[in-house]
Amino acid sequence: MSIEERVAQLEARLRAAEDQLEIIGLLNTYGPAVDSGSSDAAAALWTKDGIYDAGGVTRFTPETLVAMYNDTGHQELIHEGSSHLTATPRIEVRGDEAAAVAYSFVVRRRGEEWFLMRAAINHWQLVRTPTGWRIKERFNRVLDGSDGSHAVMKRALQQSTAA
Amino acid sequence: MSIEERVAQLEARLRAAEDQLEIIGLLNTYGPAVDSGSSDAAAALWTKDGIYDAGGVTRFTPETLVAMYNDTGHQELIHEGSSHLTATPRIEVRGDEAAAVAYSFVVRRRGEEWFLMRAAINHWQLVRTPTGWRIKERFNRVLDGSDGSHAVMKRALQQSTAA
């Protein structure tokens, strides 16, 4: 391989590594944003037409996410003391798209201790935009032992390894 | 240094960084695999002669791991709702071998909450294979305050920093 070709290959490989690090940073911005009431900053992690499907009746868009974060339930939670914890993801980058899978937890204060009020599996679809990586879809299912929750994990692992 | 030498150095350094990212991905594939009952996929994270030493009477090989994951105890756990959570590891890559140290937790649903039914420290020995990084040994000890559990942490830190 010529030096020219080796440099081009290094540039492509380095970009893929930087992409992974940027996505790790993006996913770990979510917690401090929602736990501090920075609702707009949290919603801005998604593309404008992005979706957060957490398994309830609503598939949230960035706009409805802001409303949800500003609502009583979320505000009570963050004023009690909370951590929306994203575990380290497994990430696969494919050009300008990426997929990530990781557990997430909602940790809430109760007296002198904290407890896990929610534990879930997540499958993110991400896209590269002119201003960096953004979430296209976050698909989240609570860890209730159901076939549905197991299916999210299986789908995420297959998509990743098939890439 | 000549351009040729600088490019060669970049190639070696980038490979080490990619190795770390790949190992982070490998270790974080374990949870979604075992929690969804994908027993073969979980066992395939090890080399064929790999070992999972979790401190009991059995040092598991990939074959006996599959049997364990398909057994009643594990199946009850994952149908109740569980997360085999691997914390972010500290990784040291040395050519075609690597070591990692991190906590791990088994999170289990109980009614409307989740609790930590196991907390442990892990010391992984990893090897590069033709199909990517694999686990040669996972040495895992429960966090019971014993000298043995502390020794795993000390050994992992020393091995890492000595590299």
Add this chain to the structure above:
Amino acid sequence: MSIEERVAQLEARLRAAEDQLEIIGLLNTYGPAVDSGSSDAAAALWTKDGIYDAGGVTRFTPETLVAMYNDTGHQELIHEGSSHLTATPRIEVRGDEAAAVAYSFVVRRRGEEWFLMRAAINHWQLVRTPTGWRIKERFNRVLDGSDGSHAVMKRALQQSTAA
């Protein structure tokens, strides 16, 4: 761009990626060090004039940290069984300085289970030294729902994105 310029750019970008990975490793050395009673190794993660501000009356220096880790309270904790867990950080590298934000948890054994005896948000200021990255300041506030704890998250996110 000439090959010379492209190689120089690759060198700078790769160093920033390696910096992130090194900082992830540094922050995840803390837990196994303090949980195994390796007090000196834990304190050595800071610069000599570094500070750990955990919100109490004392702003710890590396010297006073060692004394604290060797004290009765910490020793009882680690002999009961504990994990000082650092969640995956969001990191921003700016030349020879860096900032990181992440949750941290003190997980403690109680009978057959483990519980979260502390949950906090952290904002680290890091510096590159001749022997690698070190902590200049770790600013830590418990997740008690207070404006103060929210302010740490907001400040950390703003500083990061402003870089």
